[in-house]
Amino acid sequence: MGRAPCCDKANMKKGPWSPEEDEKLKSYVEQHGTGGNWIALPQKIGLNRCGKSCRLRWLNYLRPNLKRGNFSAEEDNIICSLFVSIGSRWSIIATRLPGRTDNEIKNYWNTKLKKRLFGSGGGAVASRKEKPSPPAASMDNEETRAPAVAPSCGGGGEDSVSNYSSGCSSASGLMSELDELLQFSSVGLEEMGWLFGEDGDESSFAVAPPAVN
DNA sequence: AATGGTCACAACCGCACAATG
DNA sequence: TCATTGTGCGGTTGTGACCAT
Numbered sequence: 001m002g003r004a005p006c007c008d009k010a011n012m013k014k015g016p017w018s019p020e021e022d023e024k025l026k027s028y029v030e031q032h033g034t035g036g037n038w039i040a041l042p043q044k045i046g047l048n049r050c051g052k053s054c055r056l057r058w059l060n061y062l063r064p065n066l067k068r069g070n071f072s073a074e075e076d077n078i079i080c081s082l083f084v085s086i087g088s089r090w091s092i093i094a095t096r097l098p099g100r101t102d103n104e105i106k107n108y109w110n111t112k113l114k115k116r117l118f119g120s121g122g123g124a125v126a127s128r129k130e131k132p133s134p135p136a137a138s139m140d141n142e143e144t145r146a147p148a149v150a151p152s153c154g155g156g157g158e159d160s161v162s163n164y165s166s167g168c169s170s171a172s173g174l175m176s177e178l179d180e181l182l183q184f185s186s187v188g189l190e191e192m193g194w195l196f197g198e199d200g201d202e203s204s205f206a207v208a209p210p211a212v213n
Numbered sequence: 214a215a216t217g218g219t220c221a222c223a224a225c226c227g228c229a230c231a232a233t234g
Numbered sequence: 235t236c237a238t239t240g241t242g243c244g245g246t247t248g249t250g251a252c253c254a255t
Contacts, residue, residue, distance in 0.1 A: 014224080014225075015223095015224075015225090015248085015249095016223070016224075016249085017223090017224090036240095037240075037241095038240075038241070039239085039240060039241090050225090051240085051241090052225085052226090052240095052241080052242095053224075053225075055241080055242085056223090056224070056225085057223090057224085059242095060223075060224085061223080088244065088245090089243090089244085090243075090244065091242075091243060091244085102242095102243075102244080103222090103223080103224085103244095104222085106244070106245085107221070107222060107223085108221090108222095110221095110245095111220065111221055111222080112220095112221085
């Protein structure tokens with residue numbers, strides 16, 4: 001059997017958020033936090049929204065210290081490097097870009113970077129569902145995913161939001177590993193000459209992603 | 214000026230995982 | 235140990251803005 005839905009979708013408001021809804025959510029979370037329960041939060045503040053929707057709105061739009069606007073070349077580089085190394089683990093990539101959200105990075109990749117790098121061709125996009133042969137074997141196990149998924153730092157996950165911008169001490173191992181990956185990948189990409197360069201060579205990525213170990 | 218196509222962004226959906234009783 | 239519940243994640247879709255014709 002499938003699990004019960006997180007909320008009564010039939011009676012929930014969907015679609016774009018109004019300024020009033022934003023204000024309610026923002027002021028409440030800033031004052032009280034999420035209380036560790038996104039499902040109950042909309043009821044508390046009188047929002048006719050799904051808890052997941054509230055969480056997403058907060059993470060991607062309302063939370064403080066969000067950096068909005070164009071991505072810098074350095075950020076482009078980081079995104080591309082990490083994508084080559086670990087695939088479409090946007091949440092992990094987001095931890096390397098303070099102020100950026102995984103959703104934002106994902107959108108940016110899909111709309112701009114992918115085209116820039118691969119032209120019109122698309123490319124080998126690692127899928128979490130399919131779990132195909134991963135871009136980098138050393139990164140593709142559940143242990144490497146765990147630090148980014150589990151909001152175990154900062155106390156009970158209530159402040160998991162801050163993990164996006166400030167990093168997470170318990171994930172320091174992952175971070176240092178990513179540092180190494182980033183260094184390697186940046187060098188590798190530059191050597192290949194397909195990053196931000198003239199013409200990208202799709203096959204160099206799709207067929208033979210850099211092996212990390 | 215009107216229309217159609219494309220792009221960029223916000224939001225939703227469904228799945229997997231972790232926590233809890 | 236198992237069932238249930240909440241959270242996090244990645245993929246996908248909807249929609250408004252912009253641009254070309």
